[in-house]
Structure formats: structure tokens, C-alpha cells
Amino acid sequence: MPNILSVRNLNYYYQDGDTRRFILRDVSYDFERGRFYVILGESGSGKTTFLSMIAALDTPKSGEILFEGVDIRRIGYENYRRNKAGMVFQSYNLIPYMTAVENVLVAMSITQNKLPADKKETAYNLLQYVGIDKAKANRTVNKLSGGEQQRVAIARAVATDVDLILADEPTGNLDEETEAGIVEIFKSLAHDYNKCVIVVTHSSEIAAQADEVIRLKKGVFLNDGQFSG
Numbered sequence: 001m002p003n004i005l006s007v008r009n010l011n012y013y014y015q016d017g018d019t020r021r022f023i024l025r026d027v028s029y030d031f032e033r034g035r036f037y038v039i040l041g042e043s044g045s046g047k048t049t050f051l052s053m054i055a056a057l058d059t060p061k062s063g064e065i066l067f068e069g070v071d072i073r074r075i076g077y078e079n080y081r082r083n084k085a086g087m088v089f090q091s092y093n094l095i096p097y098m099t100a101v102e103n104v105l106v107a108m109s110i111t112q113n114k115l116p117a118d119k120k121e122t123a124y125n126l127l128q129y130v131g132i133d134k135a136k137a138n139r140t141v142n143k144l145s146g147g148e149q150q151r152v153a154i155a156r157a158v159a160t161d162v163d164l165i166l167a168d169e170p171t172g173n174l175d176e177e178t179e180a181g182i183v184e185i186f187k188s189l190a191h192d193y194n195k196c197v198i199v200v201t202h203s204s205e206i207a208a209q210a211d212e213v214i215r216l217k218k219g220v221f222l223n224d225g226q227f228s229g
């Protein structure tokens with residue numbers, strides 16, 4: 001079984017007159033199921049750029065992104081976004097006039113993955129798992145706290161039965177205690193449900209909880225484990 005996600009010699013740059021300003025330089029890495037990864041880097045280091053590419057929201061200048069050994073260009077970006085990867089954003093990006101359970105159901109309605117027959121019950125169960133009880137699940141999401149909205153967004157990301165969860169500064173708008181609760185969910189998804197969870201952040205508190213920490217510095221991935229042995 002190939003790794004769930006492999007990046008090979010990824011390059012990304014912005015053209016600045018005659019010069020290329022590299023954001024990512026020849027980045028290669030393998031990501032496995034069952035692990036919680038944190039990509040740590042200062043503001044402007046290219047974290048969102050990297051995540052956008054592995055989420056198929058942007059295209060690298062060169063290099064390959066392989067999902068289960070298949071180039072995501074071959075899978076098709078739209079297919080990949082709908083059926084292979086779940087995305088969690090800093091600002092939640094829920095549909096504000098819908099309830100929590102409706103937000104989850106929308107995601108379930110656009111995936112082509114095979115889901116349990118009773119979608120609504122599945123959605124409530126998932127929300128329960130992330131700490132949203134039925135009363136909150138039936139509330140329009142703009143009447144939920146930021147931490148609660150992020151829990152809903154995580155439920156939405158996994159509701160399509162994907163094995164790859166990508167998150168960009170998921171606790172950037174939350175206090176420390178709420179952040180800790182969100183991190184517990186990511187850890188549980190990796191360790192109890194065998195998902196591959198990749199979070200980009202500049203929080204060293206989150207990094208301390210990760211199975212593997214990758215530092216993004218000057219466009220290069222630095223990892224104490226995978227490369228230095």
C-alpha cells in the first residue's frame with residue numbers, strides 16, 4: 001500500500017521582474033495514515049502555499065503530488081477535493097444561515113464516496129463525536145461560538161469519509177483551552193480512525209502534540225526524524 005500522500009520535488013515561486021522568488025524549493029515528503037503531522041513555520045514561510053497545493057486549490061510550478069501513488073492531476077482536482085481530501089480553514093467557512101447538521105449534510109451530498117444510508121443520523125453522530133450535541137447541531141452556525149464552529153467544520157471535513165484531513169491554522173482564532181480541545185479531535189482522527197491529519201500552524205503548543213513536526217524554513221522542509229535519521 002503506497003503512502004496516502006507523497007510530494008515529490010515540489011517547487012513554487014512568484015515571478016518578480018526577472019527573478020523568481022521561491023516559496024517552496026524542491027520539497028519532497030511522505031505522509032502516512034494514522035499520523036498527526038504539524039507543519040510549523042513563521043508567517044510568510046509558505047505554509048498556506050504548501051497546503052493549497054496538497055488540497056488541489058493551486059498548482060505547483062513543478063513537481064508531483066501523489067495520492068495513494070497516483071498523481072492528483074490524473075485523479076482530477078475537483079474529484080480529489082470532493083472525494084479524497086477534507087479541508088479545515090482558520091475562519092471555519094461554514095454556510096452561516098444553515099444549521100450545523102445541514103452544513104455537514106451539504107458536504108455529504110456532494111461527495112461520490114459511498115456513505116451510510118442514513119446520512120442524517122451519521123451527521124448527528126459525527127457532530128456528537130466532535131463535541132456538538134443535538135441541540136447545538138440544530139442551531140444555525142452563526143449562533144455557535146468560534147470553537148464550536150470549528151468543531152462543525154471538522155465534522156464536515158470528515159463526513160465525506162475521506163482519509164486525508166488538511167487544516168490551515170485551524171485554531172488561529174481560538175483561545176488556548178479551545179485550541180487544546182480541537183487538537184484532541186485531530187489526534188483522535190489520526191490515532192483512533194487511522195486518518196492522515198496535516199495541520200499547518202505557527203503554534204508550538206500544537207506542534208508539541210504532533211507525531212511528526214516538519215519545519216518550513218526558507219522554502220525547505222526540515223524534519224528531525226525523517227531525513228536526519
Ligand SMILES: Nc1ncnc2c1ncn2[C@@H]1O[C@H](COP(=O)(O)OP(=O)(O)OP(=O)(O)O)[C@@H](O)[C@H]1O
Binds near residue numbers: 014023041042202
Ligand atoms: N500573489 C502573490 N504574489 C507574490 N507573493 C505572494 C503572493 N501570494 C503570497 N505571496 C508570498 O508568498 C509567501 C508565502 O505565503 P503563505 O501565505 O504561504 O505564507 P504562510 O506561511 O501561510 O504565512 P501566514 O502564517 O502569515 O499565514 C509570503 O511571503 C507571501 O507574501
Ligand SMILES: [Mg+2]
Binds near residue numbers: 048
Ligand atoms: Mg497562511
